Amino acid sequence: VRGLGTLDLGTSLTSGKDVVEQLAPRIVASALLVGLTVLTLLPLAFVLGTVAALRPHGLIDRVVSAMVLLIIALPGFIIAILLVVLFATNVVRWFPPTSIIDSRQPVWEQLDLFVLPVLALVLGSLPYMTESIRTTLREELASEHVAWARLSGVPGSRVLLRYAVPNAIAPTLQVAGTTFIYLVGGIVAVETVFAFPGVGASLAHDSAVKHVTG
Numbered sequence: 001v002r003g004l005g006t007l008d009l010g011t012s013l014t015s016g017k018d019v020v021e022q023l024a025p026r027i028v029a030s031a032l033l034v035g036l037t038v039l040t041l042l043p044l045a046f047v048l049g050t051v052a053a054l055r056p057h058g059l060i061d062r063v064v065s066a067m068v069l070l071i072i073a074l075p076g077f078i079i080a081i082l083l084v085v086l087f088a089t090n091v092v093r094w095f096p097p098t099s100i101i102d103s104r105q106p107v108w109e110q111l112d113l114f115v116l117p118v119l120a121l122v123l124g125s126l127p128y129m130t131e132s133i134r135t136t137l138r139e140e141l142a143s144e145h146v147a148w149a150r151l152s153g154v155p156g157s158r159v160l161l162r163y164a165v166p167n168a169i170a171p172t173l174q175v176a177g178t179t180f181i182y183l184v185g186g187i188v189a190v191e192t193v194f195a196f197p198g199v200g201a202s203l204a205h206d207s208a209v210k211h212v213t214g
Helices: 019-054 059-073 076-087 112-141 142-150 156-193 200-206
Strands: none
Touching: 019 059, 019 156, 019 200, 059 076, 059 112, 076 112, 076 156, 112 156, 142 156
16 A cells, blocks of 8 residues: 555565556556447447437337346346357357457457457446436436427427437436446456456456565
């Protein structure tokens, strides 16, 4: 703790190297994983939430409700394991079961290693984000100013983009902040399952083994 201000976290007991030096590439890898997850999650949640709000009791609306109940019952590491079973074993071998990145090769040549970890994190967060957007847009679409705009002859797409969506941004951003916190916590389990060389997997290992000396 005394060395946090100067980024002096001590020395690894197993490798003898500086902890900051060892964590730096892992932090970069985890940041890239979270970044790809957010870039996938936000537009997908917005599209699904908007369609569900515009078509109550429709197919997507029902799928979103079912996904919320299912994800609540499944921890993040279970979702990750199921993805490995479905897409990286004898069922379908589309992706590698582990995400061991080769530091000697460019990251963009190894993007297939990110697919399952990103998908696991997206599935764990998507229902909550989609549900928030759906609920918020429904409230806005049922508001008086939207009803007035419709009575004034404003087209439906313009009503959505000009009146409903802007007012739904603030609540959605609040949920996005909570979702980001979930991603930071959920990344530990996902990285561990996929052997992803990120800071989450390192912390999970170091919590079980005394790894640092001051």
